[in-house]
Amino acid sequence: MNTHQATFVRASMIEASPAPVQTGGLAYWLRKNLFATPKDTVLTIVSLLVLAWLVPPAIQWLFIDAAWTGGGRGVCATVAQGGTQPEGWSGACWAFVNAKFDQFLFGRYPIEERWRPALIGILFILLLTPMLIPKVPYKNINAILLLGALPILALVLLPGGWFGLPFVETPLWGGLMVTLVLSFVGIAVSLPFGILLALGRRSTMPVIKMLCTFFIEVVRGIPLITVLFMASVMLPLFLPQGVTFDKFLRALIGVSFFASAYMAEVVRGGLQAIGKGQYEGADSLGLSYWQKMNLIVLPQALKLVIPGIVNTFIGLFKDTSLVSIIGMFDLLGIVRLNFSDANWASAVTPISGLIFAGFIFWLFCFGMSRYSGFMERVLDTSHK
């Protein structure tokens, strides 16, 4: 009979393997991270070639060949196009961004009144910075100033018409200022409304639950641009004759509605993640519904969904750019409006302006996502 002989015990010592050639230094790092296998080597070389093909021309275009200063389209156009640059020149037209910078910030807000949004902006930064640093004390006062006093001050200062300040109508507002006001209000409205909608969707009262679910699902199912159209076209139909809403206010309502629905779903995720014992514990202590939510459930639930909330904020910030479609001039809108300025029209003006606007948007969104990562680590009490 064929008995299969298998031995699992080595009878003799195995030869010691040679020591690794090198376990530190640049050469080792390169071999480990870039040239580990033939496939890796090919990939590395291909990507290096692509980078070598893309990056130097991009730097050349963005910085070295760029027109940094100048008073008109001449510096951004070749001789054949009626400018001063040599034939075959192509580079970024930062002179355009430079000349229009104030407009990109404030839109067509009257120049002598621009100290008002500038003041609000400075106050906002001064109040927001200590708010964001966990170690700075007096968070309560800070929050009251940032979320209570500053919006009231902005409501007084930005439109004006009070205390001898000339009235500045909202169609003149524009630029980064509009983007920031829209996002700030959108964030400030959508968080509480989102929480209410989420609580409503989990409510035991069938009517409330149905209404909240209906609102959330319909708003989430349609694009923001249709919500903005509804706000700008249908809202005037719904109101009695003579009552009109400001266009800016209509956009604000649309954006806030839209963000609330998304926020509600994020918060609902957090609510579902809280164990039943927490709800029952609160009930057994005899807390009322709102006490239970405010003291026990929401603090835990919101902490869980910070990444989701910040993602919604980032989405909202990016979505404010859509108001340029309904004829308002946010940062993107005002940049595009300036493409048609005959004094600056050239082949490279649009792309330069868009790269600038893209960079500003990127800066804000990237900052928010990084800060959310930081907050997650600070608030992490390690339940895992």
Added chain:
Amino acid sequence: MAIGVTTTPEKSKPSGSIINDPQVRGIFYQVVTVVILVTVIYWIADNTIENLKRANIASGYGFLNGRAGFDVGQSLIAYTSDSTYGRALVVGFVNTLLVAVTGIITATIIGFIVGIGRLSHNWLIAKLSLAYVEVFRNIPPLLVIFFWYSGVLAVLPQPRESAALPLNIFLNNRGIAFPKPVFGDGSQYVFYAFVIAVIASFFVARYARIKQEATGQRFPLLWSVLGLVIGLPLLTFLATGSPITFDVPVAGKFNLTGGSVIGPEFLSLFLALSFYTAAFIAEIVRAGIRGVSKGQTEAAHALGVRPGLTTRLVVVPQAMRIIIPPLTSQYLNLTKNSSLAIAIGYADLVAVGGTILNQTGQAIEVVSIWIIVYLTLSLTTSLLMNWFNARMALVER
């Protein structure tokens, strides 16, 4: 003490007053909500009817039969400015579907490549993928659309100086021109052959699965299916005497003649949506693959499965379970973002609807059509992906 009414013992009356009974309160709140809601709706409806009467707008969907009178840039189905508003909306809907489907396919491909790239052991590839994700995730899609539209495609050369690419493709500021296939006599056989090949592929796949389950032997499925789907139509093509010819675009004095042209509107929308959504899909793919526990890979290696096969047979099927639900919502986002077409004048549903809205003033009807169509699209995509998800889900005993 005489009491007229005796309370039933099993229903214990709450000791407090009726105000503190949660059930009574619940009913009260709901009644209040309904009353407020009905009042508001009545008020809105009243105002709307009044406003419409004053603006002389007849409500209802009768306007859909009216003559549109405007042209659309790109249409897959027959349309002229004499067509009806309803027809124009269908054209817009088809255009929305076109850009959504092509965008979803491209975004998925780019997203999977970048997402897997982020997990690469190759430092350079991982960093490049990270840079891609961080750049595109943090820029508004509308800005990316304008970047392609007014930044890149608008400054391409004039049609008579078109940049010539291989395969008779030409690139200029009116879009991209490529050879148009002309289906001659007998080309229907090629199409039939293709359909037969696809149906046959299903049976081959079934046979392969049964064979593998019975004997453990793997069948070269990919190659046989590829051979069927490409080879059979190609053979028919040659056998019927090459009935399909190409109408090649030719550079004329001022313009290109012949061929098919894809306009810059579609191109920039398609590119922007694909690149933007791909960044999100990449993150989903990365999270999905990271979500498969390392023990699975190690176990596969311990069984002697090669790394490539480990990825294909062990990691990916499990990762797909994590990936599919968020992927669905990205597909829906892409479909909804395709409504940004209105900003650059690509005739999608929202753009066409906007034009109709401006011409006729039928705001409520047009907006209701938008809502119904987008909700239907969302629900259909969800259903399809849920079905796919159910197929991929863990089969437990």
